[in-house]
Amino acid sequence: MAEMNLIQAVNDALRVEMRRDPRVVVLGEDVGRFGGVFQVTVGLREEFGADRCIDTPLAESGIVGAAIGMALYGLRPVAEIQFGDYIYPAYDQIVNELAKIRYRSGGEYAAPVVIRTPIGGGIKGGHYHSQSPEALFTHIPGLTVVCPSNPIDAKGLLASAIRGEDPVIFMEPKRYYHKSRADVPEGEYTIPIGEAKVVRSGSQVTILTWSAMVHTALEAAQKGEAEGLDLEVVDLRTLVPFDEAAILASVKKTGRVVIVHEAPRTSGFGAELAATIAEKAILHLEAPILRVTGFDTPFPYTLEHEYLPDADRILDAVGRVLSF
Amino acid sequence: MSATEREAAELHEKSRLPEKAELAKYYHQMLAIRRMEEALAKAYALRKFGGFLHLYIGQEAVAVGALATLKPEDYVIATYREHAHAYAKGMTAKSIIAELFGKATGCSQGLGGSMHLFDASKNFLGGYGIVGGHIPLAAGTAFASKYRGDGRVTLCFFGDGSVPQGAFHEGVALAALWRLPVVFICENNLYSMGTPLYRSLSVSDVSQKALAYGMARDRFDGEDVVRVRDRVAEAVRRARNESLPTLIEIRTYRFRGHSMSDAGLYRTKEEVEESKKRDPITFGRELLVRAKMDEKDIVAIEDQVTAEIEEAVKFADESPELAYERLAEFTYKE
Numbered sequence: 001m002a003e004m005n006l007i008q009a010v011n012d013a014l015r016v017e018m019r020r021d022p023r024v025v026v027l028g029e030d031v032g033r034f035g036g037v038f039q040v041t042v043g044l045r046e047e048f049g050a051d052r053c054i055d056t057p058l059a060e061s062g063i064v065g066a067a068i069g070m071a072l073y074g075l076r077p078v079a080e081i082q083f084g085d086y087i088y089p090a091y092d093q094i095v096n097e098l099a100k101i102r103y104r105s106g107g108e109y110a111a112p113v114v115i116r117t118p119i120g121g122g123i124k125g126g127h128y129h130s131q132s133p134e135a136l137f138t139h140i141p142g143l144t145v146v147c148p149s150n151p152i153d154a155k156g157l158l159a160s161a162i163r164g165e166d167p168v169i170f171m172e173p174k175r176y177y178h179k180s181r182a183d184v185p186e187g188e189y190t191i192p193i194g195e196a197k198v199v200r201s202g203s204q205v206t207i208l209t210w211s212a213m214v215h216t217a218l219e220a221a222q223k224g225e226a227e228g229l230d231l232e233v234v235d236l237r238t239l240v241p242f243d244e245a246a247i248l249a250s251v252k253k254t255g256r257v258v259i260v261h262e263a264p265r266t267s268g269f270g271a272e273l274a275a276t277i278a279e280k281a282i283l284h285l286e287a288p289i290l291r292v293t294g295f296d297t298p299f300p301y302t303l304e305h306e307y308l309p310d311a312d313r314i315l316d317a318v319g320r321v322l323s324f
Numbered sequence: 325m326s327a328t329e330r331e332a333a334e335l336h337e338k339s340r341l342p343e344k345a346e347l348a349k350y351y352h353q354m355l356a357i358r359r360m361e362e363a364l365a366k367a368y369a370l371r372k373f374g375g376f377l378h379l380y381i382g383q384e385a386v387a388v389g390a391l392a393t394l395k396p397e398d399y400v401i402a403t404y405r406e407h408a409h410a411y412a413k414g415m416t417a418k419s420i421i422a423e424l425f426g427k428a429t430g431c432s433q434g435l436g437g438s439m440h441l442f443d444a445s446k447n448f449l450g451g452y453g454i455v456g457g458h459i460p461l462a463a464g465t466a467f468a469s470k471y472r473g474d475g476r477v478t479l480c481f482f483g484d485g486s487v488p489q490g491a492f493h494e495g496v497a498l499a500a501l502w503r504l505p506v507v508f509i510c511e512n513n514l515y516s517m518g519t520p521l522y523r524s525l526s527v528s529d530v531s532q533k534a535l536a537y538g539m540a541r542d543r544f545d546g547e548d549v550v551r552v553r554d555r556v557a558e559a560v561r562r563a564r565n566e567s568l569p570t571l572i573e574i575r576t577y578r579f580r581g582h583s584m585s586d587a588g589l590y591r592t593k594e595e596v597e598e599s600k601k602r603d604p605i606t607f608g609r610e611l612l613v614r615a616k617m618d619e620k621d622i623v624a625i626e627d628q629v630t631a632e633i634e635e636a637v638k639f640a641d642e643s644p645e646l647a648y649e650r651l652a653e654f655t656y657k658e
Contacts, residue, residue: 025471051471057501062460062494069464072449073399075471077464092491096454097461103654105442105450106433110657141655165657 001183006176009151009184010040010116013158014078016188018048021076024162027054028063028080037082038118038177060090064115068098071111076162084119084171085128091136098167099142114161114168119147120212120262121294121308122175126301132211132263132294137169138240138272144168144193145240149214151182153237156191164193173212180215196243198250202232205318206250208273209260210236213309217260220314231318239269247273248281255286256321260309265293287324290317344615350392350549351608352625354384357408358605359633360417364407364424367637368584373425376438378405382579385604386511387412389552390479390574393560397474399447399465401458402481404439405578406451409481413448415441417636427643434646435654456482456489459508463495466504470567477563478506479556485516487530496571500537505563507556510573511546517582518590534571546574547602550611577602 004012018024026041032055035042045053056063060081067077081087087094094115102110121130137145144166148154154172161168173180199214200221207217214235221231234250236242251257257277259270274289292309300307361379368377380387387408391400394413402409410420415431423430424438432442439453449465452458462480469476486492487510499506510530514521521528534541540562546552552574559570577599581588588596612622 057494057497059494059497061491062463062498065457065460065491065495066464066467066498069401069461069466070468070471071464072461073465073468073472075468089490092454092457093460097452097457101450102657104432104436104440105444105654106431106435107654108432108442108444109449144656 002186003181004151004184005178005181006151006154006172007038007040007178009155010158010172011042011044012184013155014041014044015047017159017162018044018052020188023074024076024078025052025054025070026078026080027056027067029056029058029082031055031080036080038174041080060086061093064090064093064098064113067113067115068093068101068111071113072101072109076112078114078116078162081115081117083129084117084133085131087115087117087133094137094143094169095140099140102166103142110165111167112165114158114170116158116170116172118174118177119171120173120175121299121304122212124301124304127298130299130304132261134171134211134239135263135267135269138269142167143240144238145171146193146238147171147211148237149173149176149211149235150180151184153191153197155184156189157193157237159188159190160193163190168193171211175212176215194238194241194243196237196246197235198232198246199235200231200233202230202254204230204254205232205256205258205321206254207231207233207258207260207314208236208247209233210239211262213260213262216309216311217314220311220318223311224315224318229318242273244276244280247277251277251281252284255284257285257289258292258314258317258321259289260292260314262294262308264296265291266296268293287321290321292317344617346392347550347608347611347615348617348625350388351612352629353388353412354549354605354608355626355629356417356632357384357387357411359629360411360421360636361407363633363637364421365584367425372641373437376404377424377584378438378582379580380405380408380578382599382603383511383513383546383576384408385549385552385608386509386546386574386576387481389549390509390556392553393557394477394479397447398476399449399478400481401449401462401465401478402451403455403458403483403486404451404453405483406439406441406481410441410443410448410451413443414446415443415448417633418639419443421636422640422643425640425643426646427640428646428650429639429643433650435650456486456491458482459486459492459495460498461495462506462508463498463502463504466499466506466569467502470502470504475564476505477560479509480506481509481511483516484510484512484514484521484525484530486510487525487533496533496539496569497537499569500539503567504569505567506569507559507563508569508571509556510571511576512573513576513578515582515590518586520590529573531571531573540568540570541572542570543573544575546576547604547607549604549608
């Protein structure tokens with residue numbers, strides 16, 4: 001074990017996998033000499049050389065397209081998109097080429113590409129450095145969508161993503177790059193994709209969340225404890241495929257659900273979870289499912305802390321499902 | 325070039341057939357592609373399959389000539405008008421027609437259909453229906469072959485309609501920047517669907533785009549299969565031996581519409597008829613006559629092609645339908 005923050009944990013996963021498998025290459029804007037805008041790829045160019053830690057021009061469609069070609073040829077590319085907000089120029093490549101090639105080729109080819117990108121607000125990034133676009137990828141069959149909240153999960157899930165056979169969108173909560181620290185297993189370490197984790201056990205209300213909001217939900221649960229509340233927090237960790245069994249088990253235990261995400265409410269991934277719970281466990285519910293989310297506005301610069309769900313907004317929803 | 329590479333190149337030269345036999349092979353391929361597509365058009369009219377069908381008729385010398393320069397391990401990636409490239413890369417008419425019919429025996433198991441021909445055993449990386457979307461992928465495969473040092477070349481085909489796309493510029497720029505072993509072949513058939521070249525590009529000489537990226541370029545007419553072969557061969561050599569990309573613009577013409585629903589109102593009948601005077605198949609046959617191949621041998625090729633395509637259509641007709649149970653297969657690795 002070694003204490004690491006999220007940046008160091010992702011770096012460690014990349015390093016371990018690159019040592020393990022010469023097919024793994026990293027590419028993206030400033031990932032080489034600069035070490036990445038958040039220093040996630042620092043030292044990789046020095047250890048593995050410029051042809052395995054590849055600086056690219058500012059061309060997201062080209063980066064993802066080239067990564068797909070590399071994967072078709074048998075490499076295991078890990079592309080970094082510098083901010084989640086910059087992923088849209090590559091959206092066509094991701095949706096039309098990356099996600100579909102195994103299917104439309106009848107399994108002749110597959111593109112096991114990992115696309116890493118930092119998401120979320122809270123760093124005064126404003127409109128173009130704060131978005132949470134995960135739902136846009138959960139709607140695309142063929143993609144796996146992973147959203148870790150902490151260093152341990154980030155390392156283990158990224159290693160699994162790199163070793164997997166399908167393309168993965170791997171979204172990192174940039175607000176917790178430095179703040180989230182933990183003892184992370186050293187060397188080779190994987191966590192299976194598709195498993196949620198109950199990060200706090202409780203009996204009264206299930207809070208379903210992922211990425212940076214896990215920390216906010218835990219803060220709310222702690223605050224609630226002082227008021228005599230017993231809240232369960234489930235970190236989904238993977239959105240596609242999401243851990244239906246774990247979610248339903250928690251819902252059946254508590255009978256009350258609050259879903260928390262940072263992205264705008266409308267068509268956010270919370271809607272999918274609410275629909276699934278309604279379909280599969282409605283008779284276990286004691287109250288309507290509530291969502292605490294970002295607002296349906298562009299991500300605000302000045303008012304970002306009003307936009308982002310916080311412990312009080314979560315506890316307000318908890319109060320409403322408990323008093324229903 | 326290393327000693328091993330030189331030996332491999334010499335061996336490849338030797339493996340080439342004598343010129344007359346090469347010409348016969350090209351004629352066979354071009355004619356088979358033509359007859360296959362005519363059969364597809366007929367089947368489409370009979371509603372054996374629906375959706376889209378983009379015929380390559382008129383452009384056959386480009387795919388056949390260009391692919392004649394490759395080794396089996398080289399990669400080819402193409403557009404939605406890719407039946408010819410698939411066939412010239414060694415895929416069978418059976419597997420191609422069955423795929424378009426949506427049959428389980430198709431090259432993509434009937435899950436793709438038109439625009440989605442793939443064959444990993446032939447290193448045919450597929451058809452791509454999003455115009456220009458595949459061009460960055462070619463930079464990726466070429467990067468991978470350079471990374472592995474296995475001397476393979478990627479040939480990437482696209483039309484003039486791809487050139488205004490950002491993906492074209494991003495893919496070409498990466499290939500030039502990273503000095504990758506890839507040949508970009510723009511099959512300029514003068515129309516982006518119904519819009520003529522002069523209304524979609526401010527500079528109609530597509531090869532000039534190479535200048536901005538510091539890339540070698542070439543530009544020529546594509547009705548003569550031998551010219552296509554020899555000019556593309558230079559670019560393939562550059563890719564294989566010097567790891568440098570080339571942008572080639574081959575001027576060509578499609579005799580049929582963009583797709584089957586194209587009424588062709590954007591060009592005159594006279595223009596289309598005039599272009600048919602430069603039919604690559606007619607030209608390919610003349611090459612055989614000039615090479616003093618007996619008429620009966622030429623006819624034998626033609627009969628062989630007729631039988632091959634008839635058999636392929638029959639195979640596709642008789643192949644089983646895709647089972648419902650296979651709907652979700654291949655969305656993910658199970």
